[in-house]
Amino acid sequence: xxxxxxxxxxxxxxxxxxxxxxxxxxxxxxxxxxxxxxxxxxxxxxxxxxxxxxxxxxxxxxxxxxxxxxxxxxxxxxxxxxxxxxxxxxxxxxxxxxxxxxxxxxxxxxxxxxxxxxxxxxxxxxxxxxxxxxxxxxxxxx
Amino acid sequence: xxxxxxxxxxxxxxxxxxxxxxxxxxxxxxxxxxxxxxxxxxxxxxxxxxxxxxxxxxxxxxxxxxxxxxxxxxxxxxxxxxxxxxxxxxxxxxxxxxxxxxxxxxxxxxxxxxxxxxxxxxxxxxxxxxxxxxxxxxxxxxxxxxxxxxxxxxxxxxxxxxxxxxxxxxxxxxxxxxxxxxxxxxxxxxxxxxxxxxxxxxxxxxxxxxxxxxxxxxxxxxxxxxxxxxxxxxxxxxxxxxxxxxxxxxxxxxxxxxxxxxx
Numbered sequence: 263x264x265x266x267x268x269x270x271x272x273x274x275x276x277x278x279x280x281x282x283x284x285x286x287x288x289x290x291x292x293x294x295x296x297x298x299x300x301x302x303x304x305x306x307x308x309x310x311x312x313x314x315x316x317x318x319x320x321x322x323x324x325x326x327x328x329x330x331x332x333x334x335x336x337x338x339x340x341x342x343x344x345x346x347x348x349x350x351x352x353x354x355x356x357x358x359x360x361x362x363x364x365x366x367x368x369x370x371x372x373x374x375x376x377x378x379x380x381x382x383x384x385x386x387x388x389x390x391x392x393x394x395x396x397x398x399x400x401x402x403x404x
Numbered sequence: 405x406x407x408x409x410x411x412x413x414x415x416x417x418x419x420x421x422x423x424x425x426x427x428x429x430x431x432x433x434x435x436x437x438x439x440x441x442x443x444x445x446x447x448x449x450x451x452x453x454x455x456x457x458x459x460x461x462x463x464x465x466x467x468x469x470x471x472x473x474x475x476x477x478x479x480x481x482x483x484x485x486x487x488x489x490x491x492x493x494x495x496x497x498x499x500x501x502x503x504x505x506x507x508x509x510x511x512x513x514x515x516x517x518x519x520x521x522x523x524x525x526x527x528x529x530x531x532x533x534x535x536x537x538x539x540x541x542x543x544x545x546x547x548x549x550x551x552x553x554x555x556x557x558x559x560x561x562x563x564x565x566x567x568x569x570x571x572x573x574x575x576x577x578x579x580x581x582x583x584x585x586x587x588x589x590x591x592x593x594x595x596x597x598x599x600x601x602x603x604x605x606x607x608x609x610x611x612x613x614x615x616x617x618x619x620x621x622x623x624x625x626x627x628x629x630x631x632x633x634x635x636x637x638x639x640x641x642x643x644x645x646x647x648x649x650x651x652x653x654x655x656x657x658x659x660x661x662x663x664x665x666x667x
Contacts, residue, residue, distance in 0.1 A: 276502050276530050333608060366615065403649040404648060
């Protein structure tokens with residue numbers, strides 16, 4: 263597989279910027295029908311996703327040793343959703359931490375995210391439960 | 405003689421009592437202060453810079469062997485290379501990338517063998533740095549790292565004296581109503597996902613930071629802006645989220661992230 267390195271197409275530095283540029287790269291690859299590996303490296307570990315084609319959907323594989331930040335994933339999901347492309351993708355995930363991040367993004371953005379976890383297909387749907395931001399705040403002057 | 409220790413909880417009240425401005429002359433009484441935490445130093449440094457813009461002279465009184473420099477980052481080093489433990493740095497927004505600061509903070513943590521969740525630090529601190537970089541009125545912000553080995557926490561305090569959260573949010577028409585409300589409402593609002601003065605893709609960083617600290621068994625998130633504050637304080641005995649008014653109204657945003665070390 264040909265490697266597609268995000269570092270070759272962006273000079274920006276934050277995880278969110280990497281997510282934005284990764285999403286744009288994915289969209290461009292999709293339009294050109296060339297799906298390769300998209301890799302974003304940042305100093306906070308490796309934000310890395312691999313894109314696979316399938317017969318009916320596209321897989322974004324987040325490997326078990328990858329530690330993508332929430333802002334990186336959020337930006338990719340936002341950008342794909344914004345272009346009405348998110349439903350064509352499924353995120354293959356391997357650990358709880360990434361699942362929790364996707365769950366929070368789903369809740370915060372009120373969008374459904376297709377996943378494949380332990381080879382089981384499911385969809386993370388926005389929860390009806392109140393957001394953590396709506397917890398009880400005590401008012402007290404300091 | 406009674407001594408006072410400045411912390412994120414009392415520094416605004418103390419500054420309200422200790423700072424007087426009359427006829428363009430400021431007087432800051434720092435006598436009797438025995439110690440200060442990481443946040444207090446950044447808060448006073450922001451206050452000092454803010455007051456300097458409004459007065460023709462500022463007198464600072466200290467006790468005994470203490471000098472103003474002990475409390476305030478006056479003669480500050482610049483840039484990412486200057487970031488050290490217990491030292492306040494002045495960071496130029498245009499000359500220094502967020503990634504440089506993040507890398508330097510990571511090095512400080514590693515150099516001093518601080519056993520904090522590095523992944524969490526690397527995930528959340530850049531969001532705050534990014535906000536400090538794009539929002540302040542001035543072209544720099546202040547940053548200080550502190551480590552308490554005995555109490556087992558690592559502090560990162562970041563402060564500017566720009567428009568503040570209310571001043572930024574009110575620029576967007578849907579939040580213009582916040583202009584007439586106390587700062588604390590704007591601060592509370594800023595932690596809600598997608599609340600931002602920018603486009604819809606943004607407004608997630610503070611929410612992610614907020615939820616991270618909410619979920620920690622030990623940790624402190626303190627944010628002050630204007631005369632409002634927001635505090636998440638978690639330890640083994642209590643979990644609390646408080647918000648309210650401060651006695652001093654300081655421009656900009658000052659934030660403390662306290663990460664506890666693993667046992």
